[in-house]
Amino acid sequence: xxxxxxxxxxxxxxxxxxxxxxxxxxxxxxxxxxxxxxxxxxxxxxxxxxxxxxxxxxxxxxxxxxxxxxxxxxxxxxxxxxxxxxxxxxxxxxxxxxxxxxxxxxxxxxxxxxxxxxxxxxxxxxxxxxxxxxxxxxxxxxxxxxxxxxxxxxxxxxxxxxxxxxxxxxxxxxxxxxxxxxxxxxxxxxxxxxxxxxxxxxxxxxxxxxxxxxxxxxxxxxxxxxxxxxxxxxxxxxxxxxxxxxxxxxxxxxxxxxxxxxxxxxxxxxxxxxxxxxxxxxxxxxxxxxxxxxxxxxxxxxxxxxxxxxxxxxxxxxxxxxxxxxxxxxxxxxxxxxxxxxxxxxxxxxxxxxxxxxxxxxxxxxxxxxxxxxxxxxxxxxxxxxxxxxxxxxxxxxxxxxxxxxxxxxxxxxxxxxxxxxxxxxxxxxxxxxxxxxxxxxxxxxxxxxxxxxxxxxxxxxxxxxxxxxxxxxxxxxxxxxxxxxxxxxxxxxxxxxxxxxxxxxxxxxxxxxxxxxxxxxxxxxxxxxxxxxxxxxxxxxxxxxxxxxxxxxxxxxxxxxxxxx
Amino acid sequence: xxxxxxxxxxxxxxxxxxxxxxxxxxxxxxxxxxxxxxxxxxxxxxxxxxxxxxxxxxxxxxxxxxxxxxxxxxxxxxxxxxxxxxxxxxxxxxxxxxxxxxxxxxxxxxxxxxxxxxxxxxxxxxxxxxxxxxxxxxxxxxxxxxxxxxxxxxxxxxxxxxxxxxxxxxxxxxxxxxxxxxxxxxxxxxxxxxxxxxxxxxxxxxxxxxxxxxxxxxxxxxxxxxxxxxxxxxxxxxxxxxxxxxxxxxxxxxxxxxxxxxxxxxxxxxxxxxxxxxxxxxxxxxxxxxxxxxxxxxxxxxxxxxxxxxxxxxxxxxxxxxxxxxxxxxxxxxxxxxxxxxxxxxxx
Numbered sequence: 001x002x003x004x005x006x007x008x009x010x011x012x013x014x015x016x017x018x019x020x021x022x023x024x025x026x027x028x029x030x031x032x033x034x035x036x037x038x039x040x041x042x043x044x045x046x047x048x049x050x051x052x053x054x055x056x057x058x059x060x061x062x063x064x065x066x067x068x069x070x071x072x073x074x075x076x077x078x079x080x081x082x083x084x085x086x087x088x089x090x091x092x093x094x095x096x097x098x099x100x101x102x103x104x105x106x107x108x109x110x111x112x113x114x115x116x117x118x119x120x121x122x123x124x125x126x127x128x129x130x131x132x133x134x135x136x137x138x139x140x141x142x143x144x145x146x147x148x149x150x151x152x153x154x155x156x157x158x159x160x161x162x163x164x165x166x167x168x169x170x171x172x173x174x175x176x177x178x179x180x181x182x183x184x185x186x187x188x189x190x191x192x193x194x195x196x197x198x199x200x201x202x203x204x205x206x207x208x209x210x211x212x213x214x215x216x217x218x219x220x221x222x223x224x225x226x227x228x229x230x231x232x233x234x235x236x237x238x239x240x241x242x243x244x245x246x247x248x249x250x251x252x253x254x255x256x257x258x259x260x261x262x263x264x265x266x267x268x269x270x271x272x273x274x275x276x277x278x279x280x281x282x283x284x285x286x287x288x289x290x291x292x293x294x295x296x297x298x299x300x301x302x303x304x305x306x307x308x309x310x311x312x313x314x315x316x317x318x319x320x321x322x323x324x325x326x327x328x329x330x331x332x333x334x335x336x337x338x339x340x341x342x343x344x345x346x347x348x349x350x351x352x353x354x355x356x357x358x359x360x361x362x363x364x365x366x367x368x369x370x371x372x373x374x375x376x377x378x379x380x381x382x383x384x385x386x387x388x389x390x391x392x393x394x395x396x397x398x399x400x401x402x403x404x405x406x407x408x409x410x411x412x413x414x415x416x417x418x419x420x421x422x423x424x425x426x427x428x429x430x431x432x433x434x435x436x437x438x439x440x441x442x443x444x445x446x447x448x449x450x451x452x453x454x455x456x457x458x459x460x461x462x463x464x465x466x467x468x469x470x471x472x473x474x475x476x477x478x479x480x481x482x483x484x485x486x487x488x489x490x491x492x493x494x495x496x497x498x499x500x501x502x503x504x505x506x507x508x509x510x511x512x513x514x515x516x517x518x519x520x521x522x523x524x525x526x527x528x529x530x531x532x533x534x535x536x537x538x539x540x541x542x543x544x545x546x547x548x549x550x551x552x553x554x555x556x557x558x559x560x561x562x563x564x565x566x
Numbered sequence: 567x568x569x570x571x572x573x574x575x576x577x578x579x580x581x582x583x584x585x586x587x588x589x590x591x592x593x594x595x596x597x598x599x600x601x602x603x604x605x606x607x608x609x610x611x612x613x614x615x616x617x618x619x620x621x622x623x624x625x626x627x628x629x630x631x632x633x634x635x636x637x638x639x640x641x642x643x644x645x646x647x648x649x650x651x652x653x654x655x656x657x658x659x660x661x662x663x664x665x666x667x668x669x670x671x672x673x674x675x676x677x678x679x680x681x682x683x684x685x686x687x688x689x690x691x692x693x694x695x696x697x698x699x700x701x702x703x704x705x706x707x708x709x710x711x712x713x714x715x716x717x718x719x720x721x722x723x724x725x726x727x728x729x730x731x732x733x734x735x736x737x738x739x740x741x742x743x744x745x746x747x748x749x750x751x752x753x754x755x756x757x758x759x760x761x762x763x764x765x766x767x768x769x770x771x772x773x774x775x776x777x778x779x780x781x782x783x784x785x786x787x788x789x790x791x792x793x794x795x796x797x798x799x800x801x802x803x804x805x806x807x808x809x810x811x812x813x814x815x816x817x818x819x820x821x822x823x824x825x826x827x828x829x830x831x832x833x834x835x836x837x838x839x840x841x842x843x844x845x846x847x848x849x850x851x852x853x854x855x856x857x858x859x860x861x862x863x864x865x866x867x868x869x870x871x872x873x874x875x876x877x878x879x880x881x882x883x884x885x886x887x888x889x890x891x892x893x894x895x896x897x898x899x900x901x902x903x904x905x906x907x908x909x910x911x912x913x914x
Binding site for chain 2: 106109119140220223225237238240241321353354429430514523524527
C-alpha cells in the first residue's frame with residue numbers, strides 16, 4: 001500500500017506532462033477527426049475495404065521487418081566484437097554510429113546524395129575512371145535507399161543494447177560449455193544466444209518501432225512509390241484533408257506501437273536481472289590470433305566506413321566548389337573553398353528572419369538546454385519509480401506509456417497541438433516553449449532508459465547502511481544516490497541534448513521564424529535555387545554533424561559501461 | 567533572441583507554464599501573422615509598418631501552404647493569428663469552405679487587376695503570383711544538338727524520353743500546380759492520357775522540389791535536363807550563383823498555356839481582436855512598399871501593377887503570356903479527386 005503511494009507520487013509529474021502534452025492533444029485531434037466522419041467504425045471499415053491502404057499497412061510491416069533483420073545482421077557481429085575484444089578506436093566507433101541516430105533526415109538524405117547521388121563522390125569517381133556518360137549508381141528513390149538509411153540510423157541501437165549487455169555477461173558459462181566439448185557454433189546457439197536473447201529482442205523491437213514509424217527516410221529517400229502508415233497519414237491529412245482516414249491510420253499505427261512497446265518493456269525489465277554479470281574490463285581481451293584480428297579489422301573498417309563515408313562526403317561537399325566552368329558539372333572539381341561557411345554569416349537579402357550561424361547554434365542550444373531540463377525533471381521521478389523494487393503495479397502499467405510518443409504519427413500529434421492547446425492557460429500554439437516540450441516527449445524514453453537501470457543498481461543495503469550510520473534521508477540521496485547516478489544523469493542529459501539539436505519535424509511545426517534552429521535553417525537554405533545557398537546548407541549540416549558528434553563522443557567518455565539499457 | 571531567452575527561462579523557472587504571458591498592457595499593439603515556410607520579407611519593410619502603426623508584428627510559420635491552410639482551418643474557432651497570408655489558389659477553397667476569413671474590401675484592391683481577385687466576397691485578397699513552368703538545362707540541349715521542348719506535347723516525343731523529372735502533386739506545391747497545368751491544357755478528359763504518355767516516356771517522379779532540382783536536374787549533375795520549377799527559377803539561380811554570371815544557364819518553357827499561375831492570398835482571420843490593425847497590415851501588403859520587396863525575398867511577382875521590379879530579377883526572366891486555366895470552382899470541386907486519379911495512374 002505504502003509502496004503504491006510512493007510510486008503514485010513519483011509518477012505524478014510524468015503523468016501530468018504526458019497527459020497535457022501527449023494524451024490531451026492526441027485525443028482531441030482523434031476525436032475531432034472521427035466526429036467529421038460521424039462514426040467511429042466507418043473509417044476503419046473503409047480502411048479495410050481499400051486495397052491500396054491495406055497495401056500500405058503490409059508494406060509498412062515488410063520494410064520494417066526487412067530493415068530490422070538487416071540492421072541486426074550488421075549490428076550483431078559489431079556488438080560481439082565491441083563486447084569481447086579490446087581494440088583501439090572503440091569509443092570512437094560507438095560515438096560515430098550514434099551520430100546518424102540524432103541527425104535530421106534531410107541532412108542524412110543530403111549526406112547520401114553527396115556520396116551516392118548522381119553527382120555524389122562515388123558516381124563522379126566511377127564516371128571519371130571509366131569515362132561513363134550515364135550515372136552508374138542509382139540510389140535516391142529506391143527500396144535499397146530505404147533499407148540502407150534505416151541500417152545507417154539504427155545500428156547504434158543494437159550496438160548499445162546488445163553490445164552493452166553482452167559486454168557484462170560473464171564468459172564462464174561459455175567456457176564451461178567449450179570445456180564440455182561444444183564447438184563454437186554449439187556454444188553460441190545453446191549458451192550465448194539464450195543468454196543475450198532478452199537484449200537482442202529488445203534491440204530488435206526498438207529498431208522495428210523506429211523503422212515502422214519512419215517518415216523522412218520514406219518520403220525523401222524512398223520517394224513517391226513507397227508509402228508507409230506514417231507517410232500515408234501525411235498524404236491523407238495534407239493532400240486530401242481526409243482527417244477520418246488519417247485518424248484511423250494513426251490509431252492503427254498507435255496500437256501496433258503499443259503492442260510492441262508492451263513487449264519491449266517486459267523484455268527490458270528482464271534485462272535488469274540477468275544470470276551473472278562481470279565488469280566488461282574483466283571480459284574483454286585482445287584478438288586471439290592474427291587471422292581473427294585481420295577478419296575483425298576488415299569488418300570494423302567496413303562498418304566505420306559505412307558510417308563515416310556519407311557524413312564525410314557531405315563535409316567534403318561543404319568545402320568544395322559546386323559550380324565550376326560549364327561542362328564540369330559531371331566531374332570532380334578541384335577548387336576547395338570556405339566561401340559557404342563565410343556566406344552563412346552574410347545576409348544577402350536583408351530578410352527579417354535572417355540568422356547568423358552563431359545565433360542559430362545559440363537558439364538550438366537554448367532549446368536543447370530547456371529540453372534537458374524538462375526531460376530530467378520529468379524523467380528522474382519516472383525512472384525512480386521504475387527502479388523501485390517490488391514492481392509496483394502502477395509502474396508496470398505506465399512504463400510502456402513513456403515509449404508511446406516514439407510511435408505516434410508526428411503529423412497527427414502536431415495537429416493535436418493546434419486543436420488542443422488553444423486556450424489560456426495552455427495557449428502554447430505560438431509559444432517557443434512548444435519546441436522543448438515536443439523534444440522532451442521524444443527524449444523522455446531515452447532518459448528513462450538510461451536512468452532507471454542506474455537507479456536500480458543502487459543496492460538497498462547502501463541506503464540502510466547510511467541510515468544506520470545516522471544519515472538523514474536527504475543526506476542519503478546526496479551522498480549515496482547522486483554520486484552513483486551522476487554519470488547516468490550526464491549521459492541522459494547529453495542524449496536529450498543531441499536529440500533536441502538534431503530534431504526537425506517538431507521544431508519546424510511551430511518554429512518562431514525569427515529563431516530558426518540549425519535543422520530549420522538547413523531546410524530553408526535547401527528550398528531555393530542557387531549554388532551558394534546549397535553550399536551553405538552543406539556547411540551548416542557539417543556544423544550540425546560536428547556538434548552532435550561531439551555530444552556523442554562525450555557520452556562515450558562518461559558512460560558507465562556496467563549500467564544503462566540504451 | 568533576448569525575448570525568447572527570457573521567455574523560456576521565466577516559464578521554466580516558474581514552472582507554471584501560463585504565468586508568463588507577455589503582459590504588456592501599454593505600448594505597441596501586437597499583430598500576429600501566420601504564414602507558410604517560404605515566407606520572407608525585408609527587415610526594414612516590416613519596421614516601416616511597425617513604426618507607422620505603433621505595432622509589433624509577430625510571424626508564425628506553420629509548414630508549407632497546404633499544411634498552414636489545414637492548421638488555419640482546424641483552428642478556426644480560436645484563430646492562431648490575426649492574419650493568414652500564403653493560401654494559394656490551389657488550396658483557396660479549403661480555406662473559404664472552412665470559413666476562416668472575415669471579408670475586407672481594401673481600398674488598394676482598386677489598383678489590382680480583376681484577374682487576380684478570385685474571391686468576389688473579398689475574404690481572401692491577392693498579394694502575389696508565380697508561374698510554375700518547365701525549366702530546362704540550356705547547356706544540355708546545346709551539347710546534344712537538340713531543341714529544348716517548346717510545349718507540353720513535345721514531352722511525349724521519343725527524343726524527350728527519360729529527360730523529365732516532376733514533383734508529386736500530393737506532396738509538393740509546384741507538383742500540384744503542374745498537374746493543374748496539364749488539366750488546364752489538356753482538359754479534364756485528356757490529362758490522364760497525357761500522364762500515361764509521360765509514364766510511357768519514362769517521366770521521373772520525386773516527392774519534393776529539393777530532390778527534383780538539386781539531385782535529378784542535370785544543371786546540378788543529375789540526369790534529367792527538364793524539371794518542373796518556377797518561371798522565376800532561372801533569374802534566381804543567377805542571383806544566388808557563386809560568381810557573377812552574365813548568361814542564364816537554365817530557361818523556362820512558357821509557350822501557350824504550359825504554365826500554371828499560383829496566386830497567393832491574404833485574409834483577416836475570423837475572431838481577431840485586432841481587426842483595425844489587420845486591415846492596415848493588408849493595405850500595407852498590397853502597397854508598393856511591400857509589393858516591391860516581394861520578388862527578391864520570395865521570388866514571386868507583385869499583383870500591384872504600380873510596383874517596380876528590380877532589374878536583376880527581370881533581366882533573364884521569361885514570363886508566360888498566357889497560362890493554363892483551371893477555374894477556382896473546378897479546383898474546389900475536384901482537387902482531391904484529381905490528386906487521387908493522378909496517384910492511381912502514375913504511381914500505382
